[in-house]
Amino acid sequence: MIRGMAHHVGIYTRQSEQRASKSEASTETQWDDCVSGLPHWGLEPQHIERYEDLGISAFKDVDRPDYRRLLADAGAGRINVIVVHYMSRFSRRTAQETYDDLSPLLRNGVRLISVGEGREFHANNLFALFELLFKLQASHEESLNKSLAVRAAKDLEARLGGYTGKAPFGFTLVRETRRTDSGKPVSVKILTPDTEHEAPIVRRIAELADNWITENDPTGSVWKIARTLEKEGHKTRGQRMAKARGDARWDDKTVKRVLADPRIAGFDVESVYGTRKDGTRSTTVAEYRLVRRADGSPVQRYTPIIPAEQWYWIQGWLSDRHPGGNPHWDGKPSGLLSAMKLLFCECGATMTHGGSGFKKHYRCRRRAIKPGQHEGEVTIGAKGIEQHLARRIFAVMRAADDESALAVLAEAANRYAVQRERTVALEVTQERDRLLSERARLRRSREAHHADRERVMLKGGFVDDFARESWGETEQALAERMRSIDARIAEIGDSKAVGLPYEVWLTADTDPTGPGSWWDSADFQTKRAFFRLFFDRVSVSKARRWAGRGFPVETRVTIEWAGGVDLSDRPMVGVA
Template structure:
């Protein structure tokens, strides 16, 4: 019996409760799927939930434990119930710590399941209406509603009054002096009349000087983040640093998991009916300097022979491929003659902690793909891989993401040294098997997936 905990933003205590419940059921604990930060109500793509359903369809999971049924979904029950009934019909048992068990063929369980989903949906719908009303009131009073404060600013509460005279607290942008100083330094280097710097060079210098990014000062998952060209370009392109009201324009593409892109493509200055920019925030640099900087950045030379647009690779952008230094690795390839596709470490320039590798770290894309796929089939799914060669890339990527938790690549011994892939790569499968040169012989059989 293979069991998963599905828990959206679940604390460790809830996972421990689920582990105890799994032990009581005689289930083999496989792990947890979490869609942290993604609403279960709005209909946004939930990649972890999709992977969990795929695991159930593949017969890898037959028990789902969730703290309560609303953690699975708060969407319209008319959309959700058919999916959950399909899981029940496949023999999957859904266990709620709060509401109890839901099994196939039990009418009472089905009624309780529908009632729980309906209550969760109604609660979220009511909260959504209330939040929309509050945002509308804050917007009317000039509040900042664009999420996190951009670099150089912090959110500051301010009390204003509605038309009826009632006090109402809104959020405004306030200048953050430490970050504002970094922005002024960057702008000064870019506009230096004698020796203007590049964004890439400035990013490397900031990293070497130990100047922290926003993520390094306030983030958990981004605590090890570093400066790069894209980050600096986004900051100095933001009209808000000149005091202007602005709207963020996101890239018109989707992520590998199907969600809309969160990449910032640019900014749109908000203007009054006469076409003049609206000033809504404290200035970090004056508008004249900001417009002069945009002209300077727009005149940057472009590549004589631009690279082909990036194409998805089997292992890229799945959140599973990492370099030995801890940085993610990404696909690096194009169609130029003689160019061999590779995966490359994304560690920013100027960042190197004690013990980290020097220089770049790359590995053949073809060799790594074949090594990973061979081990996945050998240890997790048996020997039948006849379907693999004819499957679309999206299906193959989803299959790998379902069964692989982490891949770690070490740097080659030296320039020109082509060590075997097996000596440079370790693979941790979702079933707990570690595949590496050292532990390969001790790997558990695939049957350990099922009790």
Template sequence: MQHKIGIYVRVSTEEQAQVADGSIESQQHRINGFIDIKKHQEKGWGKVVETYIDDGYSAGSTNRPAYQRMIRDLKTGKINLILVTDLSRLSRNISDFCDLYKDFGKYKANFLSIKEQFDTSTPIGEMMVFNMVNLAQFERKQTSERISMNFHSRAMRGLVNGGSPLLGYDRDPSNPGKRIVNEDEAELVKKIFRMYDEGQSQNAVADQLTKDCEKRKDLGSKKYRHIKDGRWTLNAIQNILKNYAYIGKREVNVGNKNEKQEYLKAWQQYQIVPAAWDAIIDEKLFARVQKRMTEAHHKERKRFDDGERRAFLVSGSIRCGHCGMALIGQSAHGKTQVHRYYGHRQVVGEKIACPIKRFPAVEIETAILRHLDTVLSEPGYLDQIERNIEKSAGVDKKATKHKFDSLQKSIEKTEREIESIFKLVTNMGSGTAGADLIQDKLQTLAEKKKTLEQELNLVIQAEESAGQVETAKRHIEANAKAVKLSLKKAKPHLQKKLLGALFQQLVATDTGIKVFYHLAESKNLIGNLVKTKKPSEKNSDGDSISSSWRTSQTLGFFSSKSSPIHCVGGGGGN
């Protein structure tokens, strides 16, 4: 049987810098050379169907785009042999490898490592393979621990291990692990601590600094738009006020601050040590600030705990269709009752220019729950969703099947023609007139066969897309049933989680709610299919591969003072 080979190559970021022989190009060269030898030893041994490249991904987990695509192809039968240079390229996690090994048996597939060519059909061969993966996992964890301990050692000496620039300090050019005081910025840091210590709130401090056009530290990143716009935020003030660096201290393992220290190793425990730079703020002032911040936090926590709880089922999942901003739950006190709304999230220093100020929460939530009933109860609704997806994706099952059969026949016909010419050449003596014509004919047929095979691969990909559309429909139905079954009995915070499992995103406009469904197996969006490309994921020909579908279903509604939002129409998407 001819193997349908999937070549898998991978390097992590560290390995790219340290291992020249393990580069992407080197791995591909070694694998292709191995395939040539096997074909020479055994005619028709195998054919390379696809090459999967994960550049800059660790084998400590399966969260790798090319790896996931390879597993999908293995399950659909596109490939039945995974070829790697060594086992550590495939996995450095024994649990992940056990799952993969089960899939090999389930889908009648196999893998082959050039370095460790163990026969897994025997007990000793299988044992050796698992031992090699165990060793790879041990090596990965040992390297990770060694790096962590080195970072800890530097931190205990008061040095920094990278990180963003800090207001009031510059990096020491002679020692990047140290900081030197920036006198101009240090005055601003003192001003911030003094303003808060004198009784101003953190928000008031942020507003005043923005009005005074005080310059923030440039972090050199576009994502910090507040810095580029010259705005001070609550988070910026908080990060400065609680930072021990300003009193010449260094927090070590701050991520483990709230963990039980007795259960951690010595190099994992939270500590505060002297820093390798001078202090800007007096320790007594810093202590007063920390005390006031703690008291303010406790008061806010108490106010929140004592206040009336109001549930907003889609807060965090819904956005405004006009301006794109996130919508969050808000409440307003009327004369006789409290009204719930979904309004734009306020950002310090930004004005909301959206024509729609807010959406009534009851109407939004009623429309969504009614839509959930429609998905499950209206005959043909899910089928209409599936047709919308196929139409948007350009998937035509009948046409695809017809083209597949036609290409298969053309390839078989071309192969018979090539075989006939080979027989003719065998029966003819060398130097026979017309040999050049026969050679040209063979070349033409070979190019024709290659073109047909390329077209066939495209058709196979289209068939896989059709299968994914059907899978998407089944997941929407299964998730909707699970949510509907549990929704009525669940408390509000659980209702929110249940709806979040079904809907990835909701977009509200003045005419409807656009729903983006959430697949159970991945974080892809489902509905009317629009392909989105990931430039980091390439196939063997260097073309971008579309691996996620973004589709939507629109709930039409109208709103007035006397009427709630209503769903209209069936499965039509936009």
């Protein structure tokens, strides 16, 4: 606790975006100005404590760690003077919100000094308090108006085909002038392949993965791609731009993020954000999901860096591949749940497949015991857990009136569409796209033909028999070609349609996993793909003894369903 007249100063600096430059907004400039301004206020500090929030907004409702530490230290009496560069650095929230934080400190005699504005605020000066409130509210409203203006500008830019985010790796932003409906010119940023620097690296990454897939080489991995890029001298964006992450190296996560990004194939995406431990949405993008048309086909929005069919080909490799690096591994997982990063022990370790015949099982692969973890082995019968998981899925399919089950099925349908797109032959895809394009052209031709005929009739023009016959022949020819195209589209199928094939997987009033069922006849890879549609993670707890027997499989298995839906408290998803 501070006693007497000693000055213990806390200098608070903040910058919304981390920059290396010594701009007016930089925290280094703020610190220098605050320290040099102390004598003007008659302050000879016995101690100066630095508080700095870098890359954090004071307008948004986000955590500012050093701001909290500053208020805590002032409340505890460890500092009695708070110095800021400008009040806008201190807070951009409403006057009421900021005053609620400060009022206990001001009442206890803490001084608040703004060196840039040349003002001191304290509880004994009502005029200064009113001025403080006005400045706080003005800062908040300035940020609010700026936020609304930025949001409106981004919305307008997006409507005109512009890109409003940070360019993903492989791309750059090019300025282009476009016009609104009223003819007003607007400068927008267009996402364009960075042909000089990054796009060639993306193609090299795809080439390495493609070679391993083509050669059926199980040793390939994203980690090996990262090492190859470093060996060949390819620079990351941070290394090339020499910014805050100038020392950033290629790693497996970076390579996987580049390969998994649909934008490198030209597809439009929507961001899916992760979830913090407290359940709130994080600011980190967990995945990019394809934007689809009403018919389920993905929207092509950008100039692709690699062909779409190559991107789909690689996505299958990313999800199915073994971690690689072992030349003796034959690339064929022995269990349905092997090498999928899906099945885990209660301790968090991956479970591996082993045994033979009726003794096939999954076992915890943990090497060392850590505090709080189980002792001894954790194993579970392979047939039992595989059958149990399949039955859980079929039970969800039959619970069509449950909202949570429907959410799981919707996410599974989205994943199923992606799987289907990966397996469609390029020739079929091209033919379907050509037919759909020709069908649209024919529809426009029929509309134009009808419009021409109506225009002549409305004007009362003379129409002889020859013209009527010509109109009829044209209409008949267009209609016949349309029927021919529709028949061919139906024949090759719409592989981009979204929808789970319930009629194939389920048969009424029969055991969906019993003899003669789809599950019973499905091959190994089909069953693995089926599990991946519906599950994000499956955990197995250690077996306990009960009445001389082990606990049933269903009591040991915990499922994290697709899309993060919790179905643990719903009896309808029990074993069918």
